[in-house]
Amino acid sequence: MKYASYFLTVYDIVRFAREQKILCQGRGSAANSTICYCLGITSVDPTKFDLLFERFISSARNEPPDIDVDFEHERREEVIQYIYNKYGRDRAAIVATVTQLHQKGAIRDVGKAMGLSVDTINRLSSSIWEFTNEWFEGNRITEQGLNPKDPLLLKVLDLTGQMMGFPRQLGQHTGGFVITRGKLTDLCPILNARMEDRTNIEWNKDDIDALGFLKIDVLALGMLTCIRKGFDLAKKHYDLDLTLASINKEDDPKVYEMISHADTIGVFQIESRAQQSMLPRLRPNCFYDLVIEVAIVRPGPIQGDMVHPYLRRRNGEEPVEYPSKELEEILGKTLGVPLFQEQAMKIAIVAAGFTPAEADELRRSMATFKMKGMVTRFEQKLVDGMTKKGYTEEFARRVFKQLEGFGSYGFPESHAASFALLVYVSCWLKYYYPDVFATALLNSMPMGFYQPAQIVIDARKHGVEVREVDINVSYWDNILQEKSGNYCALRLGFRQIKGIREDDMQLLVNGRGNGYKNIHNLLDAGVSLAALERLADADAFRSLGLDRRQALWEVSAMQDRPIALFEEQASASDLESQIELPLMSKSEHVVQDYASTSLSLKAHPVSFVREKLNLLHVKSSADLPNIADGMLIKIAGLVLVRQRPGTAGGVCFITIEDENGFSNLVVFQHLFEKYRKEILQSRLLMVEGKLQREGEVVHIIVQKCFDYTKLLKNLTVKDDDQLPLLTLSRADEKSAPYTSENKRSQVREVAPQEIFSGGRNFR
Numbered sequence: 001m002k003y004a005s006y007f008l009t010v011y012d013i014v015r016f017a018r019e020q021k022i023l024c025q026g027r028g029s030a031a032n033s034t035i036c037y038c039l040g041i042t043s044v045d046p047t048k049f050d051l052l053f054e055r056f057i058s059s060a061r062n063e064p065p066d067i068d069v070d071f072e073h074e075r076r077e078e079v080i081q082y083i084y085n086k087y088g089r090d091r092a093a094i095v096a097t098v099t100q101l102h103q104k105g106a107i108r109d110v111g112k113a114m115g116l117s118v119d120t121i122n123r124l125s126s127s128i129w130e131f132t133n134e135w136f137e138g139n140r141i142t143e144q145g146l147n148p149k150d151p152l153l154l155k156v157l158d159l160t161g162q163m164m165g166f167p168r169q170l171g172q173h174t175g176g177f178v179i180t181r182g183k184l185t186d187l188c189p190i191l192n193a194r195m196e197d198r199t200n201i202e203w204n205k206d207d208i209d210a211l212g213f214l215k216i217d218v219l220a221l222g223m224l225t226c227i228r229k230g231f232d233l234a235k236k237h238y239d240l241d242l243t244l245a246s247i248n249k250e251d252d253p254k255v256y257e258m259i260s261h262a263d264t265i266g267v268f269q270i271e272s273r274a275q276q277s278m279l280p281r282l283r284p285n286c287f288y289d290l291v292i293e294v295a296i297v298r299p300g301p302i303q304g305d306m307v308h309p310y311l312r313r314r315n316g317e318e319p320v321e322y323p324s325k326e327l328e329e330i331l332g333k334t335l336g337v338p339l340f341q342e343q344a345m346k347i348a349i350v351a352a353g354f355t356p357a358e359a360d361e362l363r364r365s366m367a368t369f370k371m372k373g374m375v376t377r378f379e380q381k382l383v384d385g386m387t388k389k390g391y392t393e394e395f396a397r398r399v400f401k402q403l404e405g406f407g408s409y410g411f412p413e414s415h416a417a418s419f420a421l422l423v424y425v426s427c428w429l430k431y432y433y434p435d436v437f438a439t440a441l442l443n444s445m446p447m448g449f450y451q452p453a454q455i456v457i458d459a460r461k462h463g464v465e466v467r468e469v470d471i472n473v474s475y476w477d478n479i480l481q482e483k484s485g486n487y488c489a490l491r492l493g494f495r496q497i498k499g500i501r502e503d504d505m506q507l508l509v510n511g512r513g514n515g516y517k518n519i520h521n522l523l524d525a526g527v528s529l530a531a532l533e534r535l536a537d538a539d540a541f542r543s544l545g546l547d548r549r550q551a552l553w554e555v556s557a558m559q560d561r562p563i564a565l566f567e568e569q570a571s572a573s574d575l576e577s578q579i580e581l582p583l584m585s586k587s588e589h590v591v592q593d594y595a596s597t598s599l600s601l602k603a604h605p606v607s608f609v610r611e612k613l614n615l616l617h618v619k620s621s622a623d624l625p626n627i628a629d630g631m632l633i634k635i636a637g638l639v640l641v642r643q644r645p646g647t648a649g650g651v652c653f654i655t656i657e658d659e660n661g662f663s664n665l666v667v668f669q670h671l672f673e674k675y676r677k678e679i680l681q682s683r684l685l686m687v688e689g690k691l692q693r694e695g696e697v698v699h700i701i702v703q704k705c706f707d708y709t710k711l712l713k714n715l716t717v718k719d720d721d722q723l724p725l726l727t728l729s730r731a732d733e734k735s736a737p738y739t740s741e742n743k744r745s746q747v748r749e750v751a752p753q754e755i756f757s758g759g760r761n762f763r
Contacts, residue, residue, distance in 0.1 A: 006214065007035055007036070007039065007067075009179070009214075009216065010026070010036075010039075010041055010067050010069060010216060011039040011040070011041060012086075013069065013079060013082070013083065013216070013218065014026065014039070014040060014041050014069060015040075016079065016082050017071055017078075017079055018040070020075075020078060022071055022072055022075045022076075022078065022079065022228075023071070023072050023224045023225075023227060023228040023244075024069055024070060024071045024072070024079075024224065025042060025043060025069070025070050025221075025224065025244070025418060025421070025422070026041035026042040026067055026068065026069045026070075026418070027042065027068050027069075027070065027414065027415050027418035027419070033046055034046050034047075036067065041067065041069065042418065043244050043245055043248070043421060044414075044417045044418055044421060066215075066217070067216070067217065068217040068219055069216075069217065069218060069219065070219045070220070070221035070224055071218065071219065071220060071221070071224065072220075072221070072224045072225040072228055073220035073221060073222045073224070073225050073444075073447075074225045074444070075225070076175075076218065076219075076220040079218055080094075080177075080198070080218060081197060083177060083179070083218070084197065084198075084199070087179050089197075089199045090183045090184060090185065091179060091180050091181070091182070091183060091184060092177060092178070092179045092180075092184075092199070093177070093178055093184055093190055093199040093200055093201045094172050094173055094175075094176065094177060094178075094193065094198060094199070094200050094201070095173040095176035095177070095178060095200075095201060095203065095204060095205050095208055095215065096170045096171065096172065096173065096200055096201060096202055096203060096204050097170070097171045097172065097173050097204055097205075098167045098169075098170060098171075098204055099167065099168045099169050099170070099171050100165055100166065100167055100168065101163050101164055101165065101166050101167075101168050102164060103160070103164065104125045105168065106160045106161075106163040106164045106166075107121065107124050107125055107156070107157075107160050108121055108125060109163065109168075110156050110159045110160045110163055111124065111156055111160075114152065114155065114156045114159070115152075116152075116153075116156060120146065123144040123145070123146065124141070124144065124146070126680060126681055127141075127144050127676065127677070127680065141153070144677070170191075170200070170202060172193055172195075172198070172200055173204070173205060174219060174220070175217050175218040175219040175220065176205050176208070176215050176216075176217055177215065177216045177217070177218055178201060178208055178213045178214060178215055179214050179216065180213065180214070184199075184201060187211075187213075188201050188202065188203050188207075189201065189202040189203075190202065221422075222444050222446075222447030222448070223268040223422055223426060223444075223447070224422070225444040225447075226426070226437075226440045226441050226443075226444040226447070227244070227422070227425055227426065227429070227440070229439075229440035229443050229444060230242075230429050230433070230436050230437055230439075230440035231243070233436045233439055233440060233480060234429075234433060234436050236480075237436070237480050237488050238433065238436070244421065244422075244425055247424070247425050247428050248287070248421055248424060248425065251285075251286050251287055252428065252431075253285070254431060255424070255427050255428050255431045256284055256285045256286070256289075258427065258430070258431045259279055259284055259290075259427055260279060260280060260283040260284065260285075261279075261280065261696065262275075262276040262277075262279040262280055262696070262697075263430075264276060264279065264427065264430075265450055265454060265455070265458045266426075266430065266437065266438070266441050266448060266450060266455055266458065267423065267426040267427050267430055268419070268422045268423050268425075268426045269294050269419050269422070269423050270290075270293060270294070270423055270427075271448060271449050271450070272297070272449055272643070273449075273641060273643055273653050273655055273664060274297045274643070274653070275293070275297050277664070277697050277699075278293065278296065278297050278307075279293065280695050280696040280697050281311055281315075281694075281695065281697065282296070282311065282314065287420060287421075287424065288333065290420035290423050290424055291413065291416045291417050291420040292310075292334065292339060292416075293420075293423075294416040294419045294420050294423060295339050295340060295413065295416040296310065296339055306337045306338065306339055309337050310334065310335060310337040310339065313335040313336065313337065314335060320335045320336050321336060322336050323391060323395055324351070324390075324391070326350050326351065327347065327350070327351060330343055330346045330347060330350060331343060331347075338399075338403075340412060340413035340416070341412045341413070342412060342413050342414070343413075344362070344403045345359040345360065345362065346359075347399060347403070348362050348378075348382060348385075348403075351385070351386050351389060351391060351399070352381065352382045352384075352385030352386045352389070352396075353385040353388070353389070354381075354382075354385065362378050362403070379400050382396065382399070382400050382403075383396040383397060383400065386399065430462075433487070434459055434462035434463070434464050434487060435459070435464045435480055435487035435488045435489075435490055436480070436488075437459075438455055438456070438458070438459035438462075438464060438466075438490055439478050439479070439480055439490050441455055442455055442456075442478045442490075442492075442493075442496070443477045443478055443493070443495070449641055450640070450641075451598060451599075451640070452496060452597075452598055452599050453594075453598055453599035453600075454640065454657065456490075456492075456599050456601070457604075457657075459490060463485055463486055463487060464487050464488075464489070464490055465484040465485065465487075465489040465490065466489070466490045466492065466601055467481070467489055467490065467491045467492065467601075468492060468539065468540075468542065468601050469491075469492045469493065469494060469496060469497060469535075469538055469539075469540045469597065470491075470540055470541075470542055470543050471508065471512075471516055471522065471535060471540050471541060471543065471544075472512065472515045472516055472543040472544075473491060473543070474491055474492065474493050474494055474540070475493055475494070475505075475509055476493055476494050476495050476502050476505050476506065476509070477493045477495060478490060478491065478492055478493040478495070478496070479491050479493065492597070494508075494535075494540075496538075496597045496598070496599070497534055497535070497537075497538045497540070497596055497597055498534075498595075498596055498597065498598070499534055500531055500534045500535070500538075501531065504527055504528055504531040505531070507525055507526040507527055508522060508525060508527050508531075510525070511524070511525025511526065511527075512525075515543070516543075516544065517544070518544065519532065519541070519544070519546075519551070519554045519555060519558065520558070523558055529555065529558065532555045532558075533552065533555055533556075534596070535551070536548055536551035536552040536554075536555050537552070537592065537595070537596040538593075538596040538597055539551075539589065539592070539593065539596075547583075547584065547589075548584070548589070548592060549581050549582075549583075549584055550581055553581060586602060586603060586608075587603075587605075587608040587715040587716070588715065588716050589602055590602050590603050590604075590605055590608070590715065591605070591715045591716050603659070604657075604658065604659035605638065605712065605715065606636070606637060606638060606657075606658040606659050606684070607658075607659040608714075608715055609684075609708075609711045609712070609714070609715075610658075610659065612711060613636055613686075613711075616634065616686075617634055618634040618635060618636050618686060619633050619634060619635050620635075620658055620659070620660050621635070621637070621657075621658050621660045621661040621662060621663045622660035622661065624663065624691065624698055625698075627691050628691070629691060629692065629693040630690060630691065630692075631690070631691050632688065632689070632690055632691075632703075633688070633689065633690075633691055633700065634686060634687070634688050635656070635658075635663050635686070635687060635689075635700060636656070636658065636684060636685065636686035636687070636708055637656030637657045637658040637662075637663055637684070637685065638656060638657050638658070638683060638684055638685075639654065639655075639656055639682055639683060639684075639685050640655045640656065640657050640662070641654070641655040642654050642679065642680075644672075650668075650669030650672060651666060651667065651668055651669060651672075652666075652667040652672045652679065653665070653666060653667075654667060654679065654685070654702075656685055663700060664698065664699050664700070665687055665689070665699070665700050665702050666692075666699050666700070666701050666702060667679060667702045667705070668701075668702075671702060671703070671705070675704070675705035677707070678705040678706060678707045679705055681707065682705075682707040682708070682709055683709045683712065684707075684708040684709045684711060684712055685705060685706070685707065685708065686705075686706045686707075686708045687700060687702045687703075687704065687705050687706070688702070688703050688704040688706075689701050689702040689703045689704070690703065
């Protein structure tokens with residue numbers, strides 16, 4: 001079939017990455033084949049898995065197998081440029097993707113064109129859950145304070161409906177490369193990408209498949225960057241020479257114990273809400289359990305009703321039965337429940353008499369049946385084939401229903417094995433070196449489910465001391481310092497500060513010498529005034545004995561500093577009388593910390609409103625272990641994550657955070673519709689509901705939702721709160737009835753409730 005050149009092309013790219021010490025890993029059925037293992041494309045030993053040959057090479061298709069190779073996301077560009085340099089930009093290019101308009105994008109584009117205000121557009125956009133086909137119905141418009149019968153609004157919505165599904169623009173594929181023998185211009189239209197030194201073709205991956213172009217996937221994976229940085233930190237601070245292979249040599253029971261308690265914030269693949277709920281039930285204790293864990297929380301197994309039967313059998317609540325000896329060989333490792341695509345194909349071959357090529361066609365149709373309805377044409381063939389071999393029709397139809405579940409998203413065992421390897425490595429680092437793991441994770445952001453604030457809170461819970469950003473000790477990246485307790489202390493880096501530039505901070509570090517003694521030294525080192533303001537906002541001048549308000553005062557005083565011919569002369573601000581600035585409260589500091597760095601080491605925002613929440617009988621997450629199953633409770637916290645999977649029947653899963661930890665909420669569809677505005681737009685959400693406990697897994701089944709975001713307004717105290725009542729004054733009145741303030745003493749004013757994240761939405 002002449003695939004040697006394809007495998008060697010992928011090998012050459014991986015070889016270059018390894019030479020440059022760029023962490024990479026192949027995945028997919030072809031990637032986990034013996035040939036790829038021998039070439040070093042993958043670290044997964046194929047002898048441990050009974051992989052199906054036809055899953056990645058089919059004589060009926062006669063096309064090269066698909067190998068996905070993941071590289072560190074911060075260094076993938078080096079690999080991309082190697083491909084361009086080796087093959088030339090006239091013969092290598094990135095595949096295009098066609099971006100289609102969905103509700104949120106369409107309403108924004110149409111709204112702008114039709115003259116709606118930005119505020120109105122934002123309200124309409126935020127009222128819709130972004131991963132479904134929801135529409136702007138009357139009650140949703142009314143609850144946003146808009147008139148659903150307004151003619152202009154009706155016209156906007158009509159045009160929005162027409163625009164949905166339209167192509168909006170061409171984008172770059174996440175990593176699909178085409179390489180051709182002749183010039184690309186002879187075959188397809190090309191264009192220069194916005195990014196420097198990149199060429200795109202104007203066709204997408206479906207066009208490429210139809211034409212038979214050679215495509216290689218050069219993908220980016222944030223966790224590989226995190227692991228590489230973790231290995232470097234472990235070498236520097238603990239003198240460890242770690243590799244993916246050395247950590248995966250043997251299973252460590254202590255690591256699996258941590259995983260079984262769902263202590264997995266920040267780790268690869270199993271940090272999501274659904275995974276954390278599954279872990280205490282599944283209780284993985286070996287590598288193959290992780291492979292199953294990665295694959296089982298997917299739409300395919302969930303829609304095929306495979307998750308609960310597997311858990312019942314694993315926990316001894318249901319006998320493990322096999323309809324025949326031949327199916328026992330296929331389903332033995334998964335206790336008689338098909339969880340992987342390969343198993344679905346083998347069942348079709350062994351139990352229904354499909355040829356390997358037909359089984360591969362079934363697999364391909366499983367991936368697209370929702371659009372084309374292709375799986376159903378195999379139903380009769382599967383049922384007839386299984387009944388001929390002695391299986392009951394009822395069992396055959398149940399098998400087909402399970403296979404049909406994969407149509408949405410059946411996970412291949414080969415992918416799951418590659419991912420499980422990274423899951424174990426990240427968990428091992430988190431268990432033994434939480435300081436290294438947290439630092440590497442923060443330096444690899446943005447990635448994963450959680451924000452830096454949650455990573456820092458989790459690190460502190462694991463005994464890591466975290467220190468604030470400071471001009472005299474911080475660098476651009478977060479770093480580890482001397483040991484403090486069992487682990488090295490984590491010093492936050494300048495990269496955590498919003499709006500600050502790396503080149504400005506490089507000037508600061510280069511000119512630091514034995515440390516800065518005053519703010520003037522930083523200006524002399526070439527740091528811009530704008531950067532100094534950002535540093536003051538972030539409270540980074542504590543080593544000079546200045547809090548953020550004092551530092552801002554000092555920085556603003558330098559704006560009239562004499563320059564050029566007048567450099568040595570005194571500025572006007574030097575002649576001002578010394579004043580005493582009002583001290584900021586702790587809650588004000590926390591608000592400003594979140595405004596500048598999205599986290600605070602001083603306190604959690606909810607701790608400042610706890611007294612008011614107690615008056616309303618609202619519990620803390622620390623109280624949950626002591627509350628009986630089935631009890632009605634109130635609980636509140638900042639919204640971190642909302643998930644509304646397509647397989648959950650409209651149920652929304654929400655994670656909220658208070659000063660003591662996380663709480664997991666379950667909102668059923670009818671309540672989601674009732675409390676849509678509160679759920680989607682609250683920053684501080686309070687709910688009433690029934691506590692549900694299953695082993696270590698605790699959920700609150702929500703009955704009512706309330707938006708308590710207004711409580712966050714009280715974290716900062718404004719001087720105008722106590723102003724006298726304004727009355728009409730004489731025309732010649734010269735004094736103002738409000739207090740005047742020197743602008744230099746003010747910290748940048750932002751509404752507290754707007755500072756805290758509104759949470760992140762996931763499918």
